[in-house]
Amino acid sequence: MQFNRKQYNNELLINLYKSLLYPRLIEEKMLLLLRQGKISKWFSGIGQEAIATGVTMALQTDEWIMPLHRNLGVFTTRQMPLNKLFKQWQGNKDGYSKGRERSFHFGSKEYHICGMISHLGPQLALADGVALAHKLRKENKVSVAFTGEGGTSEGDFHEALNVAAVWDLPVIFIVENNGYALSTPIEEQFRCYSIVDKAKGYGMEGVRIDGNNVLEVYDTIKGVREYCIKYQKPYLIECMTFRMRGHEEASGTKYVPQRLFDLWEKQDPIKNYERFLLDQKILTDQAVVATRNDLHAKIEEELQIAYTAQPVSPNTEEELNDVYAPKLQSINLAPQAKKSSRFTSPAPSFDPSDLTSHPLRFIDAVQQALRQSMQKHSNLVLMGQDIAEYGGAFKITEGFVQEFGKERVRNTPICESAIIGAGLGLSIEGYKSVVEMQFADFVTMGFNQIVNNLAKSYYRWGQNADVVIRMPTGGGVGAGPFHSQSNEAWFTHVPGLKVVYPSSPADAKGLLIAAINDPNPVLFFEHKALYRSVTGDVPEEYYETAIGKATHVRTGADVSIITYGIGVHWALEFVKANPGIDIDILDLRTLLPLDHDAIRSSVARTGKVLLLHEDTLTGGIGGEIAAWIAEHCFDVLDAPIMRCASLDTPIPFNIDLEKNFMAYSRLKESIHKLMKY
DSSP: OOOOOTTOOHHHHHHHHHHHHHHHHHHHHHHHHHHTTSSSOOOOOTTOHHHHHHHHHHSOTTSOEEOOTTOHHHHHHTTOOHHHHHHHHHTOTTSSSTTOSOTTOOOBTTTTBOOOOTTSTTHHHHHHHHHHHHHHTTOOOOEEEEEETTGGGSHHHHHHHHHHHHTTOOEEEEEEEOSEETTEEGGGTOOSSOGGGGGGGGTOEEEEEETTOHHHHHHHHHHHHHHHHHHTOOEEEEEEOOOSSOSSGGGOSTTSOHHHHHHHHTTOHHHHHHHHHHHTTSSOHHHHHHHHHHHHHHHHHHHHHHHTOOOOOOOHHHHHHTSSOOOOOOOOOOTTSOOOOSSOOOOOBOOGGGSOEEEEEHHHHHHHHHHHHHHHOTTEEEEETTOSTTOOTTSTTTTHHHHHOTTTEEEOOSOHHHHHHHHHHHHHTTOEEEEEOSSGGGGGGGHHIIIIIITTHHHHHSOOOOEEEEEEEOOSSOOOTTTSOOOGGGTTTSTTOEEEOOOSHHHHHHHHHHHHHSSSOEEEEEEGGGTTTOEEEEESSOOBOOTTOOEEEEOOSSEEEEEOTHHHHHHHHHHHHOTTSOEEEEEOOEEESOOHHHHHHHHHHHSOEEEEEEEESTTSHHHHHHHHHHHHSGGGOSSOOEEEEEOSSOOOSSHHHHHHHSGGGGHHHHHHHHHTO
């Protein structure tokens, strides 16, 4: 192993050595404690320390890093106290995730380290979003994302690199190629000679380096960082290395040929660098011993502090309160402004009937909410396929690019996962984003980012996800099974998300503004069939309609129809056609969280309940609401709770088949059946 010190002084070289040695000694201690049962799990980076250490040393301390399991050197080089890291590994309350996350699945805003999730690939897109924030603010900074050679097989790797290249983002992608993804060797992962060969396919530069040579890693990152900032381009670095332990300790290493251990033992990053420093007279044998003794003493001292941690005492109220980020008052951020408080102040909440209103179609109300929000929040970015010059599939953002510019109204590649991940990355840097799914059906391509990154980040490590995902949804337009399905119930099972589904133009505007002001991730469903068919009075002012509050559409005494979206219009049509039945109509407006007080009141008014939705029967939100009513309102029921939903089939293309599929075709039958009780 050849080391080239170049212009680096002795102080830096010694600091690199200490930073390299510290995580190794910690790991050796952790493996002992693991055998003693004092920690539950460990992902060892022994043999790979030079990458995490060299990368982190080469960056500014306020540049975000998206690390993985084997990057202890990132945390220690950022000077995170070992006692608190150890509390994290023990699952203590005063670790970095309040005992809610394991090992390295945590982040810290203070140290600019992003909390990873087990799925590996999604981390890369977050670096895109952070880099986009730097670019918008014209800051000379990069973001860095780690992945392993196994992670490069995931679609998220392709999407993140493609978006970074297309948007000219200053991101450094680090691939730690240690030869094995758990136990699968590289020849069973890909057929290219090396991963860095893929860089050219994305139109970016790349380099393959010796990941065990800490000086080579440090020097490469320093140079690449300057390149990314100067040219505003991404860069791919493949670091060749080897892990000397199993994927995690329980998995062992029996699948690895002994000859590889023998080969890579000679490439040990610490032994080789230490020998270089001794040969160059930069360190003496006595200094090496003293350094090791000092670090051992520091480790023991920090662990003694950690051992005093009190056991976790579960607090149910606190756990529930930490699912959603609170809405706090602050100043809006300009793209060029220095970062300030994270959350933006809400708009005034009004009863729209109290304001001066004008008739607007549903689609125009959505457009007005977006436009006024873009005017209100200079840190709001819109992203989606064809939303710029073309104006989006439904022309909702038509004219926006001329008004707000292409930096804030961004056409995206067909990379749903990466764009949603970039939204979280923007949020990390204090930006807001609205992501348009061209059709709600396509959200499946970004499902992992939504349910595992956006939804859980605040609960896991206190990072809010200020992202709204607009979801043009629903049938009635003869578009078939991949442009018409109702998928809102998929997301109502996920703590940390909010699911909003308006039925009127006034609510569409007020709820969308509220969603954009909310610091939490919001799935905002817009029924396509309502876009141009429904008109209503909408206030011109900028206002919010409260998320989590249902609205009472009509008072009745015979039957309660509890519904949302287009179901509200079906219910009103039924009332008009059947004046002899006194129907109480409750529009939920928000499906997560539900307004249980409003549901209880509607049930109490009639004692007979019909849950109506366009979604299929099995697994629809109606089943959850029915269970809640049965548990909490049984004493006021006069009949069984009934559901009227669409058929348990994919939604068909043929108009007659689609009509037969729809819940509306069975609404009259359902109400008459309920009335007989």
